[in-house]
Amino acid sequence: MLHQQTFAQLRELKLLGMAAALQRQIEQPSAIDLSFEQRLALLVQQECDTRHERRCTRLLQQARLRYPQAAIEDFDTRAGRGIERSRFTSLALGDWASAGHTIILTGATGCGKTWIACALAQYACRQGHSTRYLRVPRLAEELRTLRAAGSYTKWLTQLARIQVLVLDDWGLVGLDGLTREALMEILDDRAGSRATLVTSQLPVEHWHAWIGEPAMADAMLDRLLAQAHRIVLKGESLRAAERCEAAAPPS
DSSP: OHHHHHHHHHHHTTOHHHHHHHHHHHHOGGGGGSOHHHHHHHHHHHHHHHHHHHHHHHHHHHHTOSSTTOOGGGOOOOTTSSSOHHHHHHHHTSSHHHHTOEEEEEOSTTSSHHHHHHHHHHHHHHTTOOEEEEEGGGHHHHHHHHHHHTOHHHHHHHHHHOSEEEEETTTSSOOOHHHHHHHHHHHHHHTTTSEEEEEESSOGGGHHHHHOOHHHHHHHHHHHHTTEEEEEOOSSOHHHHHHHHHHSOOO
């Protein structure tokens, strides 16, 4: 009866991890050999682990990553991709997210830019950083909807608080004035304080012309490139390679 009352109180206090750990201790006779301090430490640790796991799950759902299952541990190490595992691991495990750095991934279509960006963003979520994924080609449509609903300013404010922002397919389609202005606002809010991941088929040296407005292009690139880690991916399309492997007859 005492146990049931304790469980009810733990659940009322939303200490679900601690409740689960206490249940295991009750069911394991060996737990009686532990001191009170040791048992309490295990209960507290389980509660911390449970809360961290819930937070990571929530952050991943809010991120809306294109590849939510992408993980830095699964990085493709094949030769000739333009980045070695040691460099990638050093970058992924570094302080880019908390320091507000930019990571720029360029290369031909299918070379894995978006997957790598999602893997880095997924790891940022696991580290407790709020994250959001945006496809730049769809931004114009989203902006029109936000403007019509009167929530554009609120959206910008919310986005400014996001610790890691993924801008996928930068430079893929032409920019209209509204999208250019929005990107300027987004980058200005993030400069030096929030991390940004950019993927693009367009080489960085062509970005100024793509943005179109010289003064705004100068300002945007100044904010993007000031503390940027630039990675140029090479090699054949991974999608094409996967299709060939799938079509190959079994040996």
